[in-house]
Amino acid sequence: MAVEVVMPKLGMSMKEGTVSVWNKEVGETVNKGESIASINSEKIEMEIESPAEGTILDIKVPEGEGVPPGTVICYIGEGNEQVEEKKEKGLPPKQKKERIKISPVARKIAQSANLDIHTLVGTGPDGRITKADVLRALPDEKEKQKQQNEPTKHQPVSMxxxxxxxxxxxxxxxxxxxxxxxxxxxxxxxxxxxxxxxxxxxxxxxxxxxxxxxxxxxxxxxxxxxxxxxxxxxxxxxxxxxxxxxxxxxxxxxxxxxxxxxxxxxxxxxxxxxxxxxxxxxxxxxxxxxxxxxxxxxxxxxxxxxxxxxxxxxxxxxxxxxxxxxxxxxxxxxxxxxxxxxxxxxxxxxxxxxxxxxxxxxxxxxxxxxxxxxxxxxx
Structure with a gap:
């Protein structure tokens, strides 16, 4: 049965935690105790370790998104195992956000260049956006010169x-x-x-x-x-x-x-x-x-x-x-x-x-x- 990985509660006053970065992607194998993600709250930043050995079956919370403590952020299980999510009585099912398949390197380059990854076309396996896809989408040199007074980096402010x-x-x-x-x-x-x-x-x-x-x-x-x-x-x-x-x-x-x-x-x-x-x-x-x-x-x-x-x-x-x-x-x-x-x-x-x-x-x-x-x- 798939293992739930939840957002921990880092203190009595914590109302929300944010996934800073995922170190693993869906389909990758992990060992017990291996770091799979970094999270942060108001004053604390820490690594989330895998509670079990297995495969990342599903990632529920994307990078940069804040959720309350106790929220399931991913599932770990065996290979092609199907994830059975718990449903709360009386609550309508939440719409699942579409997850963009993109390599970590490509994501970082896109963020630095202020590119909207939703507009990129991926040529990797299963439509995954690769580093080459992002580089092709970067403005040419003339366009860069026009934008030379524009900010070179846009970084979301951490909690x-x-x-x-x-x-x-x-x-x-x-x-x-x-x-x-x-x-x-x-x-x-x-x-x-x-x-x-x-x-x-x-x-x-x-x-x-x-x-x-x-x-x-x-x-x-x-x-x-x-x-x-x-x-x-x-x-x-x-x-x-x-x-x-x-x-x-x-x-x-x-x-x-x-x-x-x-x-x-x-x-x-x-x-x-x-x-x-x-x-x-x-x-x-x-x-x-x-x-x-x-x-x-x-x-x-x-x-x-x-x-x-x-x-x-x-x-x-x-x-x-x-x-x-x-x-x-x-x-x-x-x-x-x-x-x-x-x-x-x-x-x-x-x-x-x-x-x-x-x-x-x-x-x-x-x-x-x-x-x-x-x-x-x-x-």
């Missing part, structure tokens, strides 16, 4: 991208955001990191990064300045005793903010392991819904891209987000002596409805102090 855009607009429109900056001399911190790394790797199999120390410094500072660990909600400022730390992770197709719950309870090593684990899960699209919600403060790092100071946008409904820039070496004075120092730019965006510039500056000064005297992070 993740739509969610990010919506949340960023909501953040800017519903809060009074202000960004302040400071520079921390992290020369001692980089030396301490190098000294501790050998032991951390040997004993805990974990490498300590500057981000780990910054996260710990931010947590300690939030405990000293709880007003920053707050949110504005329905005319009330809500302050939290526990620190649920969000660490922004850049993905190929968007952004995810995994949340480390009760971060104030973790040692530096435990925090470092959590940051690496959630970063890996984010890049692999394996974050659970509960792992991306409930943050009270967020850290975002653009240092790897050579950015110094920037303006982070609040992750609503949080009152603060700390931006980390790229470290650089520069001459500094220490006790009237000129020597080389390592500088780390810090950018703090805060909600002016929750707190004013003075307490926000005090919080950032405390972060700076912990980074410049890193022993305080360990004690």
């Amino acid at each position: 993740m991208r739509k969610t990010i855009a919506s949340r960023m607009m909501e953040s800017l429109q519903t809060s009074a955001q202000l960004t302040i900056t400071m520079k921390a001399d992290v020369t001692k911190l980089t030396n301490l990191q190098q000294q501790l790394n050998e032991t951390a790797i040997a004993r805990y199999e974990t490498k300590l990064t500057i981000t780990d120390f910054i996260a710990k410094a931010a947590i300690l500072s939030l405990l000293e300045h709880p007003a920053m660990n707050s949110q504005y909600h329905n005319g009330v400022v809500e302050t939290f005793e526990n620190v649920h730390l969000g660490i922004a992770a850049a993905l190929d197709n968007g952004l995810a903010v995994p949340v480390i719950q009760h971060a104030e309870r973790l040692t530096l090593i435990e925090l470092a392991k959590s940051i690496k684990l959630y970063g890996k899960k984010a890049r692999e699209g394996k974050l659970l819904h509960d792992e991306i919600r409930g943050s009270t403060f967020t850290i975002t790092n653009l240092g790897a891209y050579g950015v110094e100071h920037f303006t982070p946008i609040l992750n609503p409904p949080e009152a603060g987000i700390l931006g980390i820039g790229t470290m650089y070496d520069t001459p500094v004075y220490r006790e009237d002596e000129l020597c080389k120092g390592t500088i780390l730019p810090l950018s703090l965006t805060f909600d002016h409805r929750v707190l004013d510039g003075a307490p926000a500056s005090a919080f950032l000064s405390t972060v700076k102090a912990h980074l410049e005297e890193p022993i305080s992070i360990l004690l």
Whole structure:
């Protein structure tokens, strides 16, 4: 009997999932556990694995189409097995959408060239549209020159991208955001990191990064300045005793903010392991819904891209987000002596409805102090 593959529910609030791409076509064989498609919801993208060995008998949901969780997206069975679809009582049968037979390569070329695949004539087996069919339908060079000012690529916006855009607009429109900056001399911190790394790797199999120390410094500072660990909600400022730390992770197709719950309870090593684990899960699209919600403060790092100071946008409904820039070496004075120092730019965006510039500056000064005297992070 054919096996149903359904759209999974990726969290309690998920209302719709979209098939990003099919890795298999009708008639192709699959092994159990083999990836057959990629799907995405508002914030999560993941691979769908085949629940059984067999043949793709039918694909019910085409690429780019969103359906509710639990919807059958394809059937897997034996060779020429007939698919018996379950019918719901009292509901009229849905019209089956005509599926265009087209190779994956041909589909990508057609999408890039903004060609309507419904207008193409396929010369492959059973009328399948091939790469050659698409290339023949492309405009000639003169036509390309006429269209040189036209967009070269038309790509549907993913559910993740739509969610990010919506949340960023909501953040800017519903809060009074202000960004302040400071520079921390992290020369001692980089030396301490190098000294501790050998032991951390040997004993805990974990490498300590500057981000780990910054996260710990931010947590300690939030405990000293709880007003920053707050949110504005329905005319009330809500302050939290526990620190649920969000660490922004850049993905190929968007952004995810995994949340480390009760971060104030973790040692530096435990925090470092959590940051690496959630970063890996984010890049692999394996974050659970509960792992991306409930943050009270967020850290975002653009240092790897050579950015110094920037303006982070609040992750609503949080009152603060700390931006980390790229470290650089520069001459500094220490006790009237000129020597080389390592500088780390810090950018703090805060909600002016929750707190004013003075307490926000005090919080950032405390972060700076912990980074410049890193022993305080360990004690």
